[in-house]
Amino acid sequence: MTSSSILTADKDWWRGAVIYQIYPRSFQDSNSDGIGDLKGITSRLPHVAELGADAIWISPFFTSPMRDFGYDVSNYCDVDPIFGTLADFDDLVAEAHRLGIRVMIDLVISHTSSDHPWFQESRKDRDNARADWYVWADPKPDGTPPTNWLSIFGGSAWQWNPDRMQYYLHNFLTSQPDLNLHNPKVQDALLDATRFWLERGVDGFRLDTINFYFHDQQLRDNPALEPERRNANTAPAVNPYNFQEHLYDKNRPENLEFLKRFRAVLDEFPAIAAVGEVGDSQRGLEIVGEYTSGGDKMHMCYAFEFLAPERPTPVSVAEVLHAFAAAAPEGWACWAFSNHDVMRHVSRWGDGVEDIDGFAKLFASLLMSLRGSVCIYEGEELALPEADLAFEDLQDPYGIEFWPAFKGRDGSRTPMVWESGSLNGGFSSAPKPWLPVPVEHLSRSVDTQKGTQGSVLEHYRTFLAFRKQHPALVKGDIRFLPVTDNVLGFTRTHDGEKLLCLFNMGETTARLPLPPGDWTVLDDHGLAGNLEGGTVELPAWGGFFARHV
The missing domain is CATH 3.20.20.80 (Glycosidases)
Structure with a gap:
């Protein structure tokens, strides 16, 4: 294949x-x-x-x-x-x-770009074949833009075009006129x-x-x-x-x-x-x-x-x-x-x-x-x-x-x-x-x-x-555990596999009890974390993974 x-x-x-x-x-x-x-x-x-x-x-x-x-x-x-x-x-x-x-x-x-041939045609007048391919609107009676809409890149989202005597919409740069998907x-x-x-x-x-x-x-x-x-x-x-x-x-x-x-x-x-x-x-x-x-x-x-x-x-x-x-x-x-x-x-x-x-x-x-x-x-x-x-x-x-x-x-x-x-x-x-x-x-x-x-x-x-070895991490459901000592914990479950995932999101060591159940500790993920007795110890930025047996 x-x-x-x-x-x-x-x-x-x-x-x-x-x-x-x-x-x-x-x-x-x-x-x-x-x-x-x-x-x-x-x-x-x-x-x-x-x-x-x-x-x-x-x-x-x-x-x-x-x-x-x-x-x-x-x-x-x-x-x-x-x-x-x-x-x-x-x-x-x-x-x-x-x-x-x-x-x-x-x-x-x-x-599109204002250089796009569609816009170059649309901007010429109000009667061409692509006249309504972009968002055009008349000014308010006082000549100001049709709405109060703003551009993400600053200023009004409307730019004046003297050929059509209308404004066109641009949510970004003035050189990025908005297409009229209506x-x-x-x-x-x-x-x-x-x-x-x-x-x-x-x-x-x-x-x-x-x-x-x-x-x-x-x-x-x-x-x-x-x-x-x-x-x-x-x-x-x-x-x-x-x-x-x-x-x-x-x-x-x-x-x-x-x-x-x-x-x-x-x-x-x-x-x-x-x-x-x-x-x-x-x-x-x-x-x-x-x-x-x-x-x-x-x-x-x-x-x-x-x-x-x-x-x-x-x-x-x-x-x-x-x-x-x-x-x-x-x-x-x-x-x-x-x-x-x-x-x-x-x-x-x-x-x-x-x-x-x-x-x-x-x-x-x-x-x-x-x-x-x-x-x-x-x-x-x-x-x-x-x-x-x-x-x-x-x-x-x-x-x-x-x-x-x-x-x-x-x-x-x-x-x-x-x-x-x-x-x-x-x-x-x-x-x-x-x-x-x-x-x-x-x-x-x-x-x-x-x-x-x-x-x-x-x-x-x-x-x-490591992720590819465990389908639960790829496609599984997620269920969160109560937060303990700045540790994020959840389980991922898919097709008979249930994984415990713990992450210390802080800069000090955290300790918490292993959740109830039979767990097999997983390695090969690259994060530091230990299980001693029934307690998981996570150094700063540490992690712990286990599979439910």
Whole structure:
């Protein structure tokens, strides 16, 4: 049986999968221009395979002016020359499948680039064939924008167009106009683009900003949000976006029918899966529940609970999982601690921690033990800290807009470090890569950690192998135990296997009694923990696993 036939055999592969996110600009440069590319990704796929991930998710590589670095698409059905060619993509898919890795790509269909031919036609006048492919609206009588809706990137979500004498909606940059998915022709065009990539062999999609697809056609203003309900999970605290309850610019019920259409296209192909990004600080889990219900929309979604600034505690982790189960009883979660849009969690949560490697190992093990699928962000397996960049090195328009109160997303997007002794950490032979390689990252490079006992990289490999040996960790139900001494405890149960999982989320030794029952202590997971008599002893950042006999 070939690798590809093995990959297509299991339609349920996504349930409990570990997905490795690749930010293509920063993974590997193959042509010395300082920017990562598809050939570079292909050359580094053995790293992902050796790590033990089930799939990769590649952030956008489509044709784009790169004002938001690929999240502003100007052609959905081609590769930007910066990243290579369609042939390079085909080679990448073939090599990934040969290695037993599935390929998911990032679909950005809430908006396009203003350079997209659809928008260039739409903006000309009010009578052209694509006049209503984007969200256009007349000004208020005083010339101000149609609603009070705000852009995540700052300022009004409406931009004036003098040709049409109308405003167009942009939830992000002014160069990212929102598509009008109320128009069935727009939906058809987007579904055609989806089929294009499915026919090239992709195994699934990550859907960017999935709850932004539809707007309120009545153009009602968003109400103010009470200060006590505001948080900085969706936008940084300095952004007035947090001051509104986003009832009308996103989260619209019409999206459910479109997601059914999208799922129907996926179901035309074997073993395809999709994960949606739900960006909403107030209703995130509720929306996840809606989007994953019924088996006819998303396979899984993730909200922002574990991408928040506050370090999780045993109590908060249990609360999030309980809230997800209540909001999405039919749904399946996809959890992530880091990605290309937030500060790396080693820095976000680890400030002041003495044993940062122990901290990283504990949180990696916890992430991969929760009920749900998992996204690991490139460099997370090295415990890379957030890069502290100078203003003149910034590329991210978000950070440039809100500097210095918010430094943007570039600190999590710096190049991957492969070789400590090579130029730019082995990422590129260019004199100056698109973002600088932090000196402090070099000591955490892949070649420094690979084969080194006790390294964070080897722990990720060890725990991923341990996880695959125990189906209960992959697909099992979860039941939480009472919190004792900063220890998070739960059981995972699946198909006759019941595992006990204990995690010391603190910096002091914890002791607690072994729960009643006949337990066999499990090793080979890489965390420190001992059982003496009937007492489990967990050092700082320690863990303990046992199987019920």
